[in-house]
Amino acid sequence: MEALALERKAEQNRELRERLLQLKKERNAIILAHYYQRDEIQEVADFRGDSFLLAQKAAQTDADVIVFCGVHFMGESAKILAPNKTVIIPDERAGCPMADMVSVDGLRKLKAQHPNAKVVTYINSSAEIKAETDICCTSANAVKVVNSVEGDEVIWVPDKNLGHYVQQNTDKKMIIWEGYCNTHDMLTVKDVEEMKAKYPNAQFVVHPECRPEVVELGDFVGSTTAIIKYCKESDCQEFIVGTEDGTGYQLRLDSPDKTFHFASKYLVCPNMKVNNLKKLVKCLETMQPQIYVPPHVADQARLSLERMLLVK
Numbered sequence: 001m002e003a004l005a006l007e008r009k010a011e012q013n014r015e016l017r018e019r020l021l022q023l024k025k026e027r028n029a030i031i032l033a034h035y036y037q038r039d040e041i042q043e044v045a046d047f048r049g050d051s052f053l054l055a056q057k058a059a060q061t062d063a064d065v066i067v068f069c070g071v072h073f074m075g076e077s078a079k080i081l082a083p084n085k086t087v088i089i090p091d092e093r094a095g096c097p098m099a100d101m102v103s104v105d106g107l108r109k110l111k112a113q114h115p116n117a118k119v120v121t122y123i124n125s126s127a128e129i130k131a132e133t134d135i136c137c138t139s140a141n142a143v144k145v146v147n148s149v150e151g152d153e154v155i156w157v158p159d160k161n162l163g164h165y166v167q168q169n170t171d172k173k174m175i176i177w178e179g180y181c182n183t184h185d186m187l188t189v190k191d192v193e194e195m196k197a198k199y200p201n202a203q204f205v206v207h208p209e210c211r212p213e214v215v216e217l218g219d220f221v222g223s224t225t226a227i228i229k230y231c232k233e234s235d236c237q238e239f240i241v242g243t244e245d246g247t248g249y250q251l252r253l254d255s256p257d258k259t260f261h262f263a264s265k266y267l268v269c270p271n272m273k274v275n276n277l278k279k280l281v282k283c284l285e286t287m288q289p290q291i292y293v294p295p296h297v298a299d300q301a302r303l304s305l306e307r308m309l310l311v312k
Contacts, residue, residue: 013040013277016277016278016280016281017044017277019281020044020277020280020281020284023281023284023285024284027064027065027284027287028063028064028065029063029064029065029066029067029284030046030047030057030061030063030065030066030067031044031045031046031047031067031069031280032045032046032047032049032054032057032058032066032067032068032069032070032078033045033047033048033049033069033070034048034049034050034051034054034069034070034071034074034246034272035048035049035050035224035225035228035244035246035247035249035250036070036224036244036245036246036247036269036272036273037069037070037246037272037273037275038246038273038275038276038277039246039249040276040277041069041090041275041276041277041280042246042249042250043249044277044280045069048249048250049225050138050139050140050223050224050225051070051074051077051123051124051138052123052138052140052141052223052225052308053225054068054070054074054078055074055077055078055081055123055138055305055308055309056309058077058078058081058082058085058087059081059082059309061082061085063085064085064086065085065086065087065088065284065287066078066079066082066085066086066087066088067088067089067090067280067283067284068087068088068089068291069089069090069275069280070089070094070272070275071094071095071096071099071271071272072089072092072094072095072096072099072291073096073099073123073124073125073126073127074123075087075088075089075291076126076127076291076293076301077123077127077130077305078291079291079292079293079298080127080130080293080298080301080302080305081302081305081306083298083302086287086290087290087291088283088284088287088288088289088290088291089275089283089289089291090274090275090276090279090280090282090283091274091275091279091283091289092289093271093274094271094272094274094275095271096124096271097181097182097271098124098158098159098179098180098181098182099124099125099126099129099158100126101158101177101178101179101180102125102129102157102158102177102179104128104129104132106177107119107129107132107155107157107177108132110155110175110177111132111155114153114155114175116151116153117151117153117154117155117175118134118135118149118150118151118153118154118155119132119133119134119135119154119155119157120133120134120135120136120137120142120145120146120149120154120155120156120157121133121135121136121137121156121157121158121304122136122137122138122139122142122156122157122158122159122162123136123137123138123305123308124158124159124181125157125158127293127297127298127301128297128301129157129158130300130301130304130305131296131297131298131300131301131304132300133157133301133304134149134304134307135148135149135304135307135308135311136304136305136307136308137308137311138223138308139162139207139208139209139222139223139224140222140223140225140226141308141311142162142165142166142208143166143169143170144311144312145308145311146166146170146172146174147169147170147172148311149172151172152171152172152173153172153173153175154170154172154173154174154175155175155177156174156175156176156177157177157179158177158179159177159179159180159181159209160176160177160178160179160180161180161181161184161185161208161209161210161211161212161215162208162209163176163177164176164212165208165212165215165221166208180209181209182269183244183266183267183268183269184207184209184210184242184243184244184267185209185210185211186264186266186267187210187211187214187242187263187264187266187267188211188214188264189211189213189214189217191263191264192204192214192217192240192242192263193217195240195261195263196217196240198261199238199240199261201236201237201238202236202238202239202240202259202261203219203220203234203236203238203239203240204217204218204219204220204239204240204242204263205218205219205220205221205222205227205230205231205239205240205241205242205243206218206220206221206227206242206243206263207221207222207223207224207227207242207243207244208221208222208223209243210242210243214242218242220234224243224244224247227241227243227247227251228247228250228251228254231251231254231255231258231260232254232255236258237257237258237259238258238259238260238261239251239258239259239260239261240261240262240263241260241261241262241263241267242263242267243267244267244268244269244272245262245267245268246269246272246273248260248262
């Protein structure tokens with residue numbers, strides 16, 4: 001029975017993939033997928049990456065349509081950087097709880113209290129927040145970006161865990177917003193210690209969105225892309241992974257001979273996983289839901305994203 005169901009699912013997926021190829025040609029579309037997406041989406045993407053790489057791809061593409069398989073703020077970033085393109089996402093319910101933890105009013109109040117501070121905003125934020133921002137960053141370039149801004153005071157939004165990590169690597173005074181990523185913040189020291197006892201030869205690689213006391217246990221700390229690169233180039237054969245489980249797709253692809261254990265079974269972002277192959281095909285058929293960013297918001301937000309892309 002189960003074998004039959006799996007066979008039927010495989011057949012369905014084959015048909016969906018064929019339809020997808022046809023639609024991509026018809027629409028002159030490009031598919032961008034975040035590393036936290038389901039395997040079936042990463043398999044068909046033109047580009048897989050973290051939010052930084054995908055923002056760059058969106059800014060550079062000559063496709064007419066960008067299908068962004070990630071969460072809502074990523075689609076917004078693509079639309080802001082490529083205003084003349086049509087940007088669609090498979091499911092508009094793919095939000096980001098961390099992005100929702102910071103409000104425009106709250107940020108404006110903080111700016112009024114610290115008029116000399118530059119605002120550095122993690123890309124995991126809404127277009128409205130980016131419009132209130134001096135420069136954006138991703139986990140891949142956060143330290144570089146903070147160190148690149150003028151002045152010695154920075155308002156940092158919205159992720160306190162990543163903010164804490166950056167704070168260890170800068171001399172600037174950081175005023176840190178109290179947001180966090182629900183998925184990464186769930187990982188505890190106990191989880192990691194149990195895994196280390198179970199797999200004593202494994203190295204622990206961890207994302208700086210995890211809690212500071214968890215990050216301290218890392219053999220390597222870095223963004224999703226940095227973790228993937230490190231595991232690929234390392235001589236170590238076994239890893240305990242402290243980031244979202246979708247990353248496993250690229251890790252296994254790059255290093256089929258290495259073993260990866262995720263540090264907790266709860267390292268799954270429910271918002272990233274609402275997208276699937278069926279919804280991806282449907283959004284290209286209907287060209288809905290489209291991402292819309294009001295022009296005055298987009299113009300302001302674009303400055304903060306473009307400044308980020310210039311940081312070397």
